[in-house]
Amino acid sequence: MDERAERDERDERDERLEAEGEVAVARLAIGSGDLGHAAKHLGNALTTDPRCPDAYEALSELAAAAGGHAAALELFPEDEPCIGSIACVAQLHAAAGQWEPALSALTSVIGADPERPWAEVAWLADPALPGRLSPDAVTRAVAGLSRNLPDPLPPQLRDGVQPFYALVRACVAARPEHTLLHAMASALARRFGDTADAVTWAERAQQLEPGHTQAVILGSALNAAGRPDDALAVWEAEIARDPSDLHLYVDVAELYGKTGRPAEGLAWLDRALAAEPDHPKAAPAAFALRHAVDGGTKHLLALSDHLRAHPDHNYAAHLLNGLCDNEPWLGHVHHALEASVNVLHQMLANPETARDHEIELLGSALEAPSTRLALRMGFPRSKLDYQALPSPDPRVPQYRVDTALWEFEGLDARPAVAPPSPEAAELVRQVAALSWSAPGAAYDHAVRLAGLSAEDLLAVCVHPPLPREDEQGAYLLGRQPEMWVRAVQTFACLGLAHHRADEPWLDSRRRTLLTHLLFGPEDWTNEAAGFALLATAWSDPTTRDDIGALLVDRMMAVGKAWQDRDATILASLCHLVLACPWLQPTFLDLADKMLSAATEFHAQPAPDAADRQAEITAALKSRTTPHPRKPRSLLTRLFGRSR
Template sequence: MGHEECGDGKLAAEGEIAVARLALDSGDLPHAADHLADAMLHDPQQPDLYEALAELCARAGGAAAARTYFPLEGRIYLGTLVCRAHIEAAAGDWDDAVGLIASAIGFEPATPWAHAAWFAREDLAELVTPDAVVQALPRAMSGLPDPMPEDLAAAVRPFADLVRAAVRRHPDHAALLALASGLVRRLGDTEEGVRLAERAHRAAPGHLSAVMFGNALRAHGDTGRALAVWEAELARDPSDTHLAVDVAELYGATGRPAKGLPWLDRVLAAEPDHPKAGPARHGLRHRIDGGTVHLVALADHHRAHPDHDYAPELLAHLVRQQPWLGIVPGAREATVNVLHQCLESPTATRDSELEITASQLEPPSSRLAVRLAFPAADVAYGSIPEPDPRNPVRPVGTRVWTWNGTEPAPAVPAPSADAAELLRDTAEIAWPAPPAAYDHAVRLAGLPLEDLLGALAHPPAPREDELGRALLAHQPELWVRAVQVFACLGIAHHRTDQPWADSKRREVLLDLLYGADDWTVEAAGFALAAVGWTQPETRTDIADHLHTRLRHTAEAARRREVTILQSLCTLMLVCPWADARALTLARTLAEEPADDTPATAPAVPKPGLLRRLFRRH
């Protein structure tokens, strides 16, 4: 359980403490202990909480006797663990008290567990043995990012102060120096981290000190020395295969991925199912070869080895902010370019009655973006170019748009209120990788097709959170595209009991792919690509249809502007299993300059729009 917002947490803690006092008054100490543990989770800095803990100890016959009410066997409740830490401190068992607080930090580092009066004792470093600090450090660091953001650093600072005091008191304790370097490095002081680790390595050369010294040097930017230290240690003792992976990846990070491959080959020769070496090798090969072959291989690796968490972690790192691989691309229409100019105008308001006229037809979804920001806007189109962008490239049974001359209108009814709200809560502009986007959309599997199709032409408003407000104010087209992407991913989950070749989900997605020029074509293309990434048996079929659509679009682009062409090229290249002709066509078209593309059309969201992926789920 995470720490609550300050106001709500304080009130909840006060309520739990009040109930605990009633239990204490009636002599029900176990019941009181349970409520104090709950209060600890709500607000560990509540002064009344520590008074109530002291009262429980007194009624139990002392702190040592009170331990029994905060057991540490079996599945341990975090509030119980922290209360036990304070009980141990009250009993004078400082080693256990510090160790338990370290465990809490590792589990929930954003909560100020160490902000307690006894942790601020000037003599605490004298009371705790250096070996206890050595044992506590890995527990705390297991949950700490490297480096730590300031809010986490503030929560952890009393623990870090104790570690620094212990180092000053025990300047020759090599293990303490080595592990302390890891903590201060995370706090951003990489120079001190290097000094501590180097002292440890000189005092007691060994595996721990070598690993920590290399980590400190790498964080400080001295990658050459880091590699030298690690390679020397592996020459002495080659048994640490994870260190060999670190060496390989450091070569990759410094622009020498080919030098890292032999390290991984040796690991895999001895341990073919190594949890990190296989994914790391795909990562290095990707740095060397480019493209998406090794990215798909990472997804395949994780599917074959679901317990190997490093594969999706590495994949997410490699595709971050890459169009379609990790983020919905920006739009290229002139209408959207004008929309951005209006949004940046100091005189424009949401009620402005804008009039936008494009010289020729553009994807009708671009008008959705304009009216999302300016509901009273009028968007008109001039000529109808040839070949007619209103026509599907083959006969289809599902249409999203209908036309009256140059005036588009939805061909599908709006989704139900419940479906719209679920899509609003599900849609994202970014995802860790295509399989993650596909998996995230499973929550839409129960929606009727009519609702999913309706959302393509009737997208709900953005969420009323920081990101939603930023999108509405600066890039509303990204929200429209995100809703369309996840609606199509929802279609990809429709009736998954039906075999792919004869399924309704395939039929509808292909109808959308082959439909009139629109953002919904791109959204359907991504949904199909995501299916291919997750279900290898569908890949040939999906690549063939993406290729067919790309050929039709490329032919049209020889005679008129096609704003979705570059996006379709990217989607084709997202499917590296396609045949060589398809990939060559996509690469060739992608490399052609798009002279008519507005210079201000964004390829990715503006800085500050992205937040943690799938943050609520």
């Protein structure tokens, strides 16, 4: 049995024991006549374990003690927040033969927590139940539940909903002439991936009684079945018949977009926006389709601005999240590209390598000093040395800065500031994240750090706390500690972006601190400060011209250095510049070209990669040498002749 299965079995055993304990207390309360107290404990028991047979037996005992099921129902107030109490209500209604309120209560529980086995009750599986229920009641139950279920239904939710779906299928077979039952059943079948039945039932509903709801559901079923053009034909015909539903215009437009025809979709959104300029779905969808047509980040920023102006437009947030997801800096921390980080990954993946081993790495040329933080987080007893200082010297700031995070003694880098206070380190540890829905969302999330001192935020950049003690934290510590270091630095810098937020931007302390980090020695903290500046610009349009110029300046300097030596932060800086669509096209084009060149370079395997892999062992004082390559020729065409 694997570790996850053992954990699941242990959790189930613990839940069963806890539920049985609640039932025991409930039975004591029934015996003493305290029926209200007993009802609370039975609700707790089903909340803990919806399958607990003792809880259902004790519920019958409660009903008997109360003088009947109707009296027992009075013990469970309608405003009771405990989900298990609502399951008790469903069971009591069913025991009394009140099938429709039983079904209504049960589907509300399933919809609130579909992953758990609420539907595994005997009365729901009774073959006679479809004949006891009115089709209208089943239709209402399906409609209410479907609104709370994702489409499609992920595998982990299907088992919990399956018994109810089986009932719906039986009801459809028993009521072949009920229009809306077929339509709602189609929507549920679509969520289960039963697209053939979804289409059949939706077509039957439309044949029985053509109508708007039936047309919308039929189009959705056809689309799910891989027939988008048929879906478009149904929806467009319905709009021609009844042009009042602007949400259907959005569905048509987005389906054109998903089938590679975003320009055709925009025409439908233009019609919707002409009727309602601030339509909560049409306006955001237009930005998304324009992004599909034009690419870049211009329309993503416009969508972000729209969301800031209309924070109640949840669909804008949904679209922005999807479009920024998996995009470096727009949706997550950019990955590290140093050779020593690659070696770190290889050592961590070696099952024979333990964290307490003393590891020595020898790099050919100096890398970003923050790589030491990642290496020591993965292997606390590690040492990283370098053989040579590349030229131009990456230790030299681009401009004179007064904020220094690192001090160098030869090729050795040490933090130039004392550790942060434990309270500050813990708060950053709780707030730091690897991903976010959009730059503005990361900026807003970091507001929790606004109360920390600038000194503590700077210090945490070079004294990062360990990851949180959860599943993700364990993975990061054991497989990718550098991503956690970069996340901490990113949110520390976002905290600086909120420092003295009342000061005018150009003369502010927060701008000074972030620009000093951006232009300091080449390091991951340049990238973190750059993203904090970008997130500020996305959140405050008045800062955009200034911040765009700062990011271009840093990118150009690093790009020129990259003609003669590797500069691993270049790709990241290019992504940041490309996320500033207000810049002149010349700079955006240059960033795009440099990003392509840097990506091509880092995608090439090092000549000695196989040999280096073979050298990595878990032996004490193992020694391996990451060898960077010189990118001299790749950017010469962008900057001219190399020095």
